[in-house]
Amino acid sequence: MNRWIGVFGWFAFAVAAGWLVGGCQQVRHQAAARVDVSLRQMQFAPTEVRVHAGDTVVFTNNDIVTHDVTEETAKLWTSGPLVVGESFAFVAQKDVTYYCSIHPIMKGKITVE
Numbered sequence: 001m002n003r004w005i006g007v008f009g010w011f012a013f014a015v016a017a018g019w020l021v022g023g024c025q026q027v028r029h030q031a032a033a034r035v036d037v038s039l040r041q042m043q044f045a046p047t048e049v050r051v052h053a054g055d056t057v058v059f060t061n062n063d064i065v066t067h068d069v070t071e072e073t074a075k076l077w078t079s080g081p082l083v084v085g086e087s088f089a090f091v092a093q094k095d096v097t098y099y100c101s102i103h104p105i106m107k108g109k110i111t112v113e
């Protein structure tokens with residue numbers, strides 16, 4: 001009986017160790033994450049993204065007109081005009097809402113988890 005408990009104990013240890021190593025790899029992966037937002041048909045797609053602090057959000061203008069990406073509340077930052085095909089990379093540290101100052105109906109949100 002004790003022998004079986006021992007075998008089970010080693011099995012549980014192996015599972016736990018694998019889970020810990022896997023968890024660390026997942027954290028490393030998340031630290032380097034990149035999330036894409038497409039500007040198309042007068043919208044940000046997706047409209048909202050959920051990221052981790054330090055992740056890079058890359059906005060790419062796939063529309064047929066120029067857009068920009070501008071922080072909405074206090075105009076803290078802007079991409080400047082993005083012509084068709086141009087991209088803008090933003091490292092997210094906290095929640096932010098943004099819009100296109102050329103077409104203010106275009107709005108989006110980054111939520112940092």
Ligand SMILES: [Cu+2]
Pocket residue numbers: 066067068100101102103106
């Ligand atoms: Cu626009």
